[in-house]
Amino acid sequence: MAIKTQPVTVNLGPQHPSTHGVFRLRVMFDGEEIVDVEPVFGYLHRGSEKLAEERTYTQIVTLTDRMDYVSPMLNNQAYMLAVEKLAGIEPTQRGVWLRMIAAELQRIASHLVATGFLLQDLGALGTPLIYAMRERENILDLFEMLCGARITNSYLRPGGVFMDAPTGFWLALDRELVDIVNTLDELEEYLSGNEIVFSRTKGTAVLAPELLINASITGPMLRASGVDWDLRHRNPYDYYDRIEFKRILHTASDNYARYWVRVQEARESVNIIRQCVAQIEPGPVRPSFDDVPRLIRPPKGDAYVAIEGSKGELGFYLVSDGGIAPYRMHVRAPSLINLTLLRDMLIGGLFGDLFVSFGSVDLNMGEVDR
């Protein structure tokens, strides 16, 4: 006797513990197998790009903090590079080193969150997540020392940062770098040989590098498929050309490869920070107000700058009409663009892998919806 079966459509989110924010997935299941996926987003839309049109260039920094709220420093950096290109501002040496240190710390924090949440999606009941978060907490403490806030940093200003690091910072940074390596060791000890993690993540949601390139996917997701594409190396911004670092690549392009690439990149970031600390020199952290006034009026024109964000190529496009506020701002949000392959990742997979694959994209709804 044939049993008649019928696919069911289930609505996952926007209120769901694993949607990494407010995200909705309309999924059609045939038993446990995913037949169709329809992502619905926009729940966290705050109109940041529109709001930017009536803010001065300095004030917009506060908006960028809130886009990808897991890596605000990187958003600050991308935005400030765009402003500097638009207005032709020459940043100060020390300011650039400081923001590179901050950005790399932020990359570690963001990768820790991504790794922790990937394992949370695997169902590890929060233990690895808390180990990762514990370390991120210490990084945020460093940010508090630097700029007085943990998430809403607004640390960067056109041409540098608003204030030099306080005296205790460098010692704390040294200690923290050792801690980060220890935590990464611990996470790897815990998970990299773990058979359950292996069997859950290896070979799931495999994406071909061609497909990734064609969908203009960037970041750890792309590098996990073996494509050597890291803007810090390809198109060095700030002083990344003075830094030696290893590009982390994996060939498998599955969920495990993405996890692995993130952990190794966090390790490499520690290395980058060490080099930055070795090369930083005393000096002003931002240009004097005679060179760069508080209220900048960039000449008419436009500028696009992309940096290697924690989630991929993070670009800011600014159009100036000569006024104190940009005529238009657009953000190339890696989270949104990395989501475009969601259907290819999920369809044909099992329900149990849905949120793991989804989490391996490392998306942030604040950035997707902006």
Added chain:
Amino acid sequence: MIGLGLPRGFLVTLKNFVRAPVTVQYPDRHVGLFGAAKEAGMNPFRFVVKRPVDSIKAIAGLATVPVALEQSPRFRGNEFTFYEDRCTACASCAKYCPLGIIEIVSVPGKIDAQEGESYKLEVFDIDIGRCMFCGLCVEACPYDALHMGTKFERSTYVRDELIVTLDELNAAEKKPSSFYRPQFEENAFDPYTETVDDHYDAGRHERPSDEDLKKKWVDER
């Protein structure tokens, strides 16, 4: 190696099991007998003899001691620290605020010992219910009159109570954060233990001597 992954994971969790917790308990922390005795400044035996009730409470896990959170001196908190005497009512802060939540009404006519004739503030309201503590207003203030505060507890049941008025700002405890105020950092000022009551000490410059002031504002006129 395959096969050892799970046991290694178990060891990692067990190692963390015996680690001291990282939880920061706030506003008070639960202590045992030894902690309570240490807090009272006695050795445990003396504590048990002197304060039996407290020691029973401590053994039963009910004793608490207050905790001050560790914050960086640059912490951008609410309770803005404001020195009216330094303020010229230039409204830079109001213009710089991305949210436009600082309301300033000024009238001419105040004579200040340092700055001479200036505007007098009538209204200086900050709606910290909408404030995002970005610090741009503090950065914009040319006279170091406005500073970020260091506190963070200001929950109320009514939104309107979150509008800080001039009187409240003046009455508030002066614990300025060293955010964008390098002069505090140079003096190694710690807002969690010290206060800056004198507005002269909050500025970027040396405190002028009385003769200087007299020379500048009285004799030269």
Added chain:
Amino acid sequence: MDPAFLDNSLWRNIYCNLAGDSAGCAAREYSAGMLPTGMEWLAFALAAAAIIGLFVNGVLGGVIVLIWGERRLFGRFQTRTGPNRWGPFGLLTPVADAIKTMFKEDVVPKDADRILFNLAPVMIAAPALLVFSVIPFGVGTYVADLNVGVLFIMAVTSLTTLAVLTAAWSSGNRIAILSAFRSVALLISYEIPMALALVGVIMLAGSMSLGQIIGAQSIPFILVQPLAVFVFFIAAMAEMARAPFDLTEAESELAAGYLNDYASMKFGIFFLAEFMAEISTSAIITVLFLSGWRGWEPVPSHLWFGAKLILVLFVIIWFRMTLPRLRIDQVLKLAWKGLFELTLINIIVTAVLIAIWPEPTTTRLWIMAAVNWPVAIISIWAVSKLLGTSGYDDTEPDSDAPVYPVATEQIPGSAVHISGVTGPDTQARISSPANSHIEQGGN
């Protein structure tokens, strides 16, 4: 009255105090007689009520302590403190939780089948409590010593799935249904290795009565039956739907699954039943494999039992905190291809050993242990090979060499080097389909 049940000292104390039934009690030198003769039925009913009250409340008290203890332990595993605010060491937290749960609004969805929806919590609570009736918590502390105790436990624990299915079906929620299907699949798969794992123990003890199984354990059966412990522990975790087998609740996938539409105390009862299942499972493991209440003399048997119970609970919590969840196909594969074989090996080896040495004495048990451990290690290793861990590649690529070459060429007017794709092995990698894990059998 048939005095068989009077073997149980708990019953005897209460019943004989009340009735002083000469036939039953005098023979056992125990007779207080508070009720007039001829009222034995009343004494019987009162004694039963007292015992039930004692056990239910004892179990609930245990659950409360377990909820607290589990959360504290969770906290410690995650380097937190866990709940410590309300009451000494946070002991009153579960009480506060219970009060909060009770005062929540009791929502019944519009599409729900009301009768079944309300029946499901009862259906899950009753079997969870029933299991406790056969467990000996100490010398003479049990409600009934059934001669088919093990069978009874297996039968009663499988009822929970019926309740889960009822709850899911009646709430008319698709996510709940998905969860219930998982639950049924899990139960059908794990019931078999679980029952078979116990066969070895039953053969050794020569009885299905829990009391006699404890009596037979001159050394704990965990030493004699390592394979059985291994399988039973995993299968029991799956039956309880605890991590790594918490597929039915799967917080990060199904968001509480079949409990989705339950609120207030109905949810609370599911919650309690879950914790009761945890206690009863630990108790069963204690009885079957850790020699129950047996221990060295001066320490009372109840303490021995409690200590062993807490040890097992700790291990269960440790497992929960450490292991990520398995996928449904892996879970089922593990049951049918892994645990099932292991139990068969265990049964054969034990049967052969018993055929050689019937009437196992302590020495013989030690010899059996010496035989069983190598068998266990070899067979677990072999089965894990069979399950296909060989597909894993735990070497990481050398990240210095670009694996997918990207040609760099200067785009006019841009400082950015843009890629042209000239990978030699492009075709090979593209052909790997997105759902390849299904073909690889879930690796």
